[in-house]
Amino acid sequence: MAEELEDLGRRVARRFIVRGVASRPSHLAGEMGVQVTYEQSPPAAQPRLRSEYRADPPRILLYRDPIEELAAAIHADQRFDMMRCDLAEVHIAHELFHHLESGGRFGPLTAEEVEAAAHGFAQELMALDFHPAEFSRLLG
Numbered sequence: 600m601a602e603e604l605e606d607l608g609r610r611v612a613r614r615f616i617v618r619g620v621a622s623r624p625s626h627l628a629g630e631m632g633v634q635v636t637y638e639q640s641p642p643a644a645q646p647r648l649r650s651e652y653r654a655d656p657p658r659i660l661l662y663r664d665p666i667e668e669l670a671a672a673i674h675a676d677q678r679f680d681m682m683r684c685d686l687a688e689v690h691i692a693h694e695l696f697h698h699l700e701s702g703g704r705f706g707p708l709t710a711e712e713v714e715a716a717a718h719g720f721a722q723e724l725m726a727l728d729f730h731p732a733e734f735s736r737l738l739g
């Protein structure tokens with residue numbers, strides 16, 4: 600099931616890849632009227648939250664401290680595949696799927712299913728060689 604949903608995310612991402620060139624997630628967010636803002640730290644209840652999507656008005660919040668913690672873990676682990684990617688853009692891509700999905704546009708999905716699809720979307724749009732869920736595993 601998770602695999603089917605990752606495929607759904609990938610298919611949606613392909614709408615934004617024209618002749619092999621993917622739109623930059625931050626650019627897409629602007630086009631879709633989704634504001635992207637940075638904050639230093641996440642809400643106290645979710646200290647490891649790196650990003651989130653909020654509707655009304657649609658916006659993506661990126662949290663610098665946990666993203667920097669991830670960057671440090673990537674370097675410590677010498678994950679050269681991950682070092683090549685723009686972490687902020689990967690997180691914006693993931694949250695953009697939440698925006699596209701908001702209102703249940705792809706049918707009724709559980710939170711886990713939406714996560715799987717959002718990972719597939721980000722992986723395809725950013726042409727990642729690794730699965731985005733590996734970020735969380737890297738942090739232990």
Ligand SMILES: [Zn+2]
Nearest residue numbers: 693697714717
């Ligand atoms: Zn998510």
